[in-house]
Amino acid sequence: MKKGDVVLGGCVLLVAAALLLFPYFLPQGRVVIYVDGTIYGTYRMDRTQTLRVESAFGYNLIEITPEGARVTESSCENKLEIKEGRISHTGQSLVCLPNHLVVAIEGRQDLDGFSY
Amino acid sequence: MASVTENRIFSCAMLVAVGVLIGYVEHLFSFVIPVPGVKIGLSNLVVLLALMRYTKSEALLIGILKAVLNGLLFSGGMSILYSLLGIVLSVLAMAVCLRLWYPKVLSAVGVSIAGSALFQVGQVAAACLVLTSLAPVYYLGVLLAVSVFSGGAIGGLCQLLLRRVPDHGKPMQGTSGPYNRENGENE
Numbered sequence: 001m002k003k004g005d006v007v008l009g010g011c012v013l014l015v016a017a018a019l020l021l022f023p024y025f026l027p028q029g030r031v032v033i034y035v036d037g038t039i040y041g042t043y044r045m046d047r048t049q050t051l052r053v054e055s056a057f058g059y060n061l062i063e064i065t066p067e068g069a070r071v072t073e074s075s076c077e078n079k080l081e082i083k084e085g086r087i088s089h090t091g092q093s094l095v096c097l098p099n100h101l102v103v104a105i106e107g108r109q110d111l112d113g114f115s116y
Numbered sequence: 117m118a119s120v121t122e123n124r125i126f127s128c129a130m131l132v133a134v135g136v137l138i139g140y141v142e143h144l145f146s147f148v149i150p151v152p153g154v155k156i157g158l159s160n161l162v163v164l165l166a167l168m169r170y171t172k173s174e175a176l177l178i179g180i181l182k183a184v185l186n187g188l189l190f191s192g193g194m195s196i197l198y199s200l201l202g203i204v205l206s207v208l209a210m211a212v213c214l215r216l217w218y219p220k221v222l223s224a225v226g227v228s229i230a231g232s233a234l235f236q237v238g239q240v241a242a243a244c245l246v247l248t249s250l251a252p253v254y255y256l257g258v259l260l261a262v263s264v265f266s267g268g269a270i271g272g273l274c275q276l277l278l279r280r281v282p283d284h285g286k287p288m289q290g291t292s293g294p295y296n297r298e299n300g301e302n303e
Contacts, residue, residue: 004217005226005271009264012233016264019257037248093251097194097243102251 023091023105031069033062034102045069045105058099069103071096128166128174135162135182136189143190154259156266157235159186163207164228164274169283172211179203197246202238209234224278225271232267236260 033040035055043049048065050072058075068088071081076098084094093104138159146155159182167175183203187196210231213222222230236259243252 001225002219002221002223004221005223005229005268008222008226009229009268012229012260012264016257016260019253019260023254034247034249034251091254093254095243095247095252095255097246100247102247102249104249104251 023089029090029105029107031064032104032106034104036100053101055099055101057101058096060096060099060101062103069094069105071103074099124170124174128170128178131162131166131178132181132185135159135178136185138162139182139186140190143186154262156269157232157263158266158270160203160206160228160231160235161270161273161277163203164210164224164231164270165277165281167207167210167214168224168274168278172207175211176204176207179207194246198239198242199235201242202235205238205241206231206235223271224275225268228271228274229264229267232263232270233260236263 031043031045033043033051033053035053036057040053041051043051043064045064045066045068048063051062051064053060053062059073060071060075060081061073063070063072068086070086071084071094074082074096076096078098081094081096081101081103087094087103087105090105090107093102095102136159138161142156142158149155160179162182163175163179166178180200180203183199184196187199210227213227213230218224218227236256240252240256240259243255244250
């Protein structure tokens with residue numbers, strides 16, 4: 001082990017921490033569901049709803065609550081996005097690669113707040 | 117009589133085989149890791165070993181063969197794409213580290229951490245391309261954090277191996293081991 005090893009490892013850990021913590025400093029946004037790269041729908045997080053998203057690649061059941069969004073059912077094999085649990089902050093996302101599905105929480109893009 | 121080049125081809129093929137085997141064992145024990153989608157990537161040990169002992173192109177070839185075989189045998193077809201981009205970036209990063217900083221600044225541990233981290237970056241980049249979305253970048257945080265420890269462990273193992281495993285890719289002098297066919301003693 002050399003000093004450089006520790007420095008390098010530390011730097012990578014810092015980048016990792018920055019990527020993980022960044023979403024917690026952003027205001028709560030909206031849930032955006034993408035299928036195969038295009039927007040399937042945008043949903044507010046102030047009421048509870050369950051969505052069934054079906055595409056050529058498979059289907060997913062997505063539950064959106066004020067606490068966040070999670071995938072409850074999937075036709076894919078590994079079900080990684082279900083195990084990932086709930087996401088609640090802007091910048092976080094759930095990805096189901098086999099179904100080409102992304103559930104992301106994105107910041108508000110509208111300018112309503114500024115156009116008094 | 118086997119020539120030096122033939123010995124080298126045997127060694128590379130053996131490394132690919134060992135890599136696939138390690139990948140299989142890791143696949144069997146993947147339930148041990150609680151975080152979804154995270155693998156230790158222990159089979160990258162053979163790529164690191166090849167990079168240190170042989171050449172960049174041989175290491176890259178071993179990595180690509182291992183990724184394709186592991187992908188076809190154990191995980192789904194699409195995962196080959198992710199690990200291919202990962203392994204290419206990983207070999208490049210490790211080659212650069214070896215050239216510039218090894219062994220003065222970094223030991224095998226540091227080189228391995230760099231390779232591991234870039235493997236994750238490549239994998240996530242491939243996922244971003246497939247989904248045409250930046251969403252997978254969020255996962256990079258977890259993957260990078262794990263890669264520091266898994267990469268470090270692989271680097272440590274590599275150091276042990278370099279010391280203990282004889283190098284069959286080079287002609288051995290003064291010994292008459294089973295692989296030393298240069299003098300024709302064992303033929």
